[in-house]
Amino acid sequence: MATFSQDLILEIAQHLDAKSLFKLCQTSKENNMLLKTYERSLSQLRLANFPVPPPGDVLSSELYLRRPIKHGSFRMLLELENRKSRVKEILTASPHFNLESPPGLGELTNPQQERLCAFLYRAFAQCDYIADIAANAPCGPPGVQWYERRCMRWWGGRDLVEGFRLKDPYTNYPARPSQQEYIRNLSKQDCTMIYYLIDMMGSCFIKSREDWILSDPVFYERITVFKECVLRHGSWYAWAHFMGGSEWESMTNDIARIGIAELDSFECGDKDAMCSLQSVLIGRFNELHKSPGNRTKAAQHAAKYLITADIDDSDNGDQEEGEDQDE
Known part of the structure; x- marks a missing residue:
């Protein structure tokens, strides 16, 4: 089975949306551990795509509920992307x-x-x-x-x-x-x-x-x-x-x-x-x-x-x- 270098995986991750990042995490245990290690830095890089970066943690957008989502996480990126779509x-x-x-x-x-x-x-x-x-x-x-x-x-x-x-x-x-x-x-x-x-x-x-x-x-x-x-x-x-x-x-x-x-x-x-x-x-x-x-x-x-x-x-x-x- 072909394997990819960690540098290549991280390079690919920099260009993915949040949903794709979650899917990439599911491809293997090694990829999951690698992306979790660099989760914060990858998230920080993507914040430049949003006109007003959040003040820290962000609120979830659930029915009758808003929970805090940790700053610098892929879930935060997903929430921001969902807001943009809405x-x-x-x-x-x-x-x-x-x-x-x-x-x-x-x-x-x-x-x-x-x-x-x-x-x-x-x-x-x-x-x-x-x-x-x-x-x-x-x-x-x-x-x-x-x-x-x-x-x-x-x-x-x-x-x-x-x-x-x-x-x-x-x-x-x-x-x-x-x-x-x-x-x-x-x-x-x-x-x-x-x-x-x-x-x-x-x-x-x-x-x-x-x-x-x-x-x-x-x-x-x-x-x-x-x-x-x-x-x-x-x-x-x-x-x-x-x-x-x-x-x-x-x-x-x-x-x-x-x-x-x-x-x-x-x-x-x-x-x-x-x-x-x-x-x-x-x-x-x-x-x-x-x-x-x-x-x-x-x-x-x-x-x-x-x-x-x-x-x-x-x-x-x-x-x-x-x-x-x-x-």
């Missing part, structure tokens, strides 16, 4: 989002659509980063038992038992200060595209729930909560709602009920209720855009510029203009 599915296959004419951007050419996808993918990756903050010390994560569906009955109103409120993994108060600090330090471009993404997700949510508008007394609160959940939980939550099927959609509805309870408790002035991540994002957006009167239009205008302007030509034009003024 975002692509949301942007290209969802019946509620039209990439050719996205909200406020008009008709886009194919190159502009590709550029928009790249920006939105990075924005989703930023939301996933915010979610992953909760997987690392000192933020958590909460114990697996707090994800059990039997606890959902406690989350029906704002008068939650404090222990449940503090340990609820979908609210995740212990991670909130670190997540807020990350948002406060976003660059102008990242803040703009995250804001546009969240606003766009709100529009898609309305389209997916058009039959609720007249009959649901808290419909507009649901829009706010949905946008907060996408910002807080990232592509896991957005994919579950738009593409995941009935069980996943049921999960997002349960999480939304928790979000409405949290929103109600904050608006009623409960002393232990923290402000939302969305409010921090709005504050950062206002700061970077000098408190625009209409944030939605400002975000759409800025996003339109990013995907249509030739940045290199713009930079050269600014430089030439400055030289003319000097003369």
